[in-house]
Amino acid sequence: xxxxxxxxxxxxxxxxxxxxxxxxxxxxxxxxxxxxxxxxxxxxxxxxxxxxxxxxxxxxxxxxxxxxxxxxxxxxxxxxxxxxxxxxxxxxxxxxxxxxxxxxxxxxxxxxxxxxxxxxxxxxxxxxxxxxxxxxxxxxxxxxxxxxxxxxxxxxxxxxxxxxxxxxxxxxxxxxxxxxxxxxxxxxxxxxxxxxxxxxxxxxxxxxxxxxxxxxxxxxxxxxxxxxxxxxxxxxxxxxxxxxxxxxxxxxxxxxxxxxxxxxxxxxxxxxxxxxxxxxxxxxxxxxxxxxxxxxxxxxxxxxxxx
Amino acid sequence: xxxxxxxxxxxxxxxxxxxxxxxxxxxxxxxxxxxxxxxxxxxxxxxxxxxxxxxxxxxxxxxxxxxxxxxxxxxxxxxxxxxxxxxxxxxxxxxxxxxxxxxxxxxxxxxxxxxxxxxxxxxxxxxxxxxxxxxxxxxxxxxxxxxxxxxxxxxxxxxxxxxxxxxxxxxxxxxxxxxxxxxxxxxxxxxxxxxxxxxxxxxxxxxxxxxxxxxxxxxxxxxxxxxxxxxxxxxxxxxxxxxxxxxxxxxxxxxxxxxxxxxxxxxxxxxxx
Numbered sequence: 001x002x003x004x005x006x007x008x009x010x011x012x013x014x015x016x017x018x019x020x021x022x023x024x025x026x027x028x029x030x031x032x033x034x035x036x037x038x039x040x041x042x043x044x045x046x047x048x049x050x051x052x053x054x055x056x057x058x059x060x061x062x063x064x065x066x067x068x069x070x071x072x073x074x075x076x077x078x079x080x081x082x083x084x085x086x087x088x089x090x091x092x093x094x095x096x097x098x099x100x101x102x103x104x105x106x107x108x109x110x111x112x113x114x115x116x117x118x119x120x121x122x123x124x125x126x127x128x129x130x131x132x133x134x135x136x137x138x139x140x141x142x143x144x145x146x147x148x149x150x151x152x153x154x155x156x157x158x159x160x161x162x163x164x165x166x167x168x169x170x171x172x173x174x175x176x177x178x179x180x181x182x183x184x185x186x187x188x189x190x191x192x193x194x195x196x197x198x199x200x201x202x203x204x205x206x207x208x209x210x211x212x213x214x215x216x217x218x219x220x221x222x223x224x225x226x227x228x229x230x231x232x233x234x235x236x237x238x239x240x241x242x243x244x245x246x247x248x249x250x251x252x253x254x255x256x257x258x259x260x261x262x263x264x265x266x267x268x269x270x271x272x273x274x275x276x277x278x279x280x281x282x283x284x285x286x287x288x289x290x291x292x293x294x295x296x297x298x299x300x301x302x303x304x305x306x307x
Numbered sequence: 308x309x310x311x312x313x314x315x316x317x318x319x320x321x322x323x324x325x326x327x328x329x330x331x332x333x334x335x336x337x338x339x340x341x342x343x344x345x346x347x348x349x350x351x352x353x354x355x356x357x358x359x360x361x362x363x364x365x366x367x368x369x370x371x372x373x374x375x376x377x378x379x380x381x382x383x384x385x386x387x388x389x390x391x392x393x394x395x396x397x398x399x400x401x402x403x404x405x406x407x408x409x410x411x412x413x414x415x416x417x418x419x420x421x422x423x424x425x426x427x428x429x430x431x432x433x434x435x436x437x438x439x440x441x442x443x444x445x446x447x448x449x450x451x452x453x454x455x456x457x458x459x460x461x462x463x464x465x466x467x468x469x470x471x472x473x474x475x476x477x478x479x480x481x482x483x484x485x486x487x488x489x490x491x492x493x494x495x496x497x498x499x500x501x502x503x504x505x506x507x508x509x510x511x512x513x514x515x516x517x518x519x520x521x522x523x524x525x526x527x528x529x530x531x532x533x534x535x536x537x538x539x540x541x542x543x544x545x546x547x548x549x550x551x552x553x554x555x556x557x558x559x560x561x562x563x564x565x566x567x568x569x570x571x572x573x574x575x576x577x578x579x580x
Contacts, residue, residue: 032397043451047428138512
């Protein structure tokens with residue numbers, strides 16, 4: 001009762017006390033936060049900032065440049081832009097992200113979300129179980145499953161398609177890893193779209209059907225406007241993850257002849273394997289920047305939707 | 308049902324059958340080959356045997372690597388849940404200037420600075436810190452990457468717990484640490500469990516970080532050892548690979564099923580790996 005009659009000015013301190021219900025106080029609160037922040041600062045923030053400097057040096061793991069790395073300015077970047085292997089890798093990465101995430105995962109995920117709504121419970125359970133398995137199994141396991149599946153001599157795919165002796169991983173390395181990643185990551189799109197489709201009011205679909213809209217028209221004019229936000233969220237997240245996906249290395253190791261050498265594999269090969277750390281860092285910085293763009297757009301979108 | 312509807316219905320189920328076959332085909336090998344007396348790469352019904360699992364005992368690295376995976380996963384789980392819960396609690400209860408901005412910045416950072424994009428500076432940092440070939444190093448790097456999202460999610464859980472419990476405990480003379488241990492922790496246990504499982508699953512499956520940071524095979528986790536089983540020269544031992552893959556996969560699947568049953572599938576936006 002006293003609270004309702006007191007002037008607003010007295011309310012502020014009372015509310016502040018209420019927030020700190022356990023009587024933590026600022027000093028103890030900081031002691032709680034600092035260990036986590038220190039760990040994050042050393043192993044997350046520092047490496048990111050360090051790339052800005054390292055990319056400008058000729059740092060190597062062994063030899064003279066290891067003892068005294070020299071400042072080489074933008075040389076690494078100039079070299080990267082002229083390096084056909086890097087440009088090839090950039091192009092393959094674009095193919096990989098668009099092929100497996102933007103097209104593969106989101107379309108398959110949407111089809112699954114839309115069709116599984118109308119099938120019997122058992123069927124739905126079985127299909128979803130396999131989709132989830134593909135998503136949660138460790139990457140070294142699924143990589144071998146695909147090596148076995150696509151094997152030239154005794155792979156199950158060749159047995160089923162009647163194409164004995166077809167070496168998929170050597171003939172079509174990019175197609176193979178694109179199909180692989182579509183399989184691997186569809187679960188996320190499926191889950192997101194099933195949640196989204198639940199938000200489409202059935203009455204609107206009913207109306208559209210009554211006025212004779214075709215399936216495609218219903219999808220475009222009724223369903224899509226409701227799930228537009230989800231589509232964008234989904235595209236950004238799966239692009240980000242696919243862009244940072246190292247699993248193809250476990251299947252093709254970037255080969256044959258760098259034909260499936262997407263950026264993560266390229267960075268690994270040039271920096272860790274060949275020891276050109278400065279050059280590798282320059283490429284890493286580029287990856288970080290692309291990640292930054294995708295993540296900023298995503299967070300913006302989230303905030304807009306919340307407000 | 309008109310003929311046209313019938314065709315549509317049949318087509319619909321054919322579509323579902325094809326997609327299911329596509330999703331299931333790669334996994335069938337994992338379910339069948341470990342129990343086959345003479346496993347090949349082709350998926351086929353097995354001549355039943357357990358000998359492939361017995362064979363794991365003879366390999367010097369197989370079981371030890373699972374032990375290493377447990378060590379890395381539990382180590383990261385302890386670091387992430389303890390530090391994450393402390394930080395989330397403080398951030399939830401005490402008004403620290405710029406808190407929301409800080410949280411957003413951290414979350415943004417953790418989705419940008421992935422193990423893949425930052426592999427070179429992380430490798431160099433560990434090299435300079437003399438933490439190459441150290442399991443502690445792997446735990447620290449992985450924990451640093453998982454902490455921001457963990458804090459973010461845990462803070463949500465903390466925000467949702469009523470403050471009146473803490474206030475009454477305080478009235479009865481409980482200190483802040485006591486309150487945290489006896490009142491807050493039991494209430495946010497589902498949140499802590501979610502984060503613990505999420506951390507274990509992430510670390511358990513992680514390949515790149517231990518692959519880059521560890522040198523000795525006897526320190527490597529199952530993810531890396533399994534990879535060496537099928538890439539090292541000579542005839543691949545399919546009995547060993549299949550049985551080991553299955554054994555290594557079971558914990559993740561079990562944990563997923565557990566979390567899903569217990570708490571339902573939670574959709575935490577951009578947070579999977």
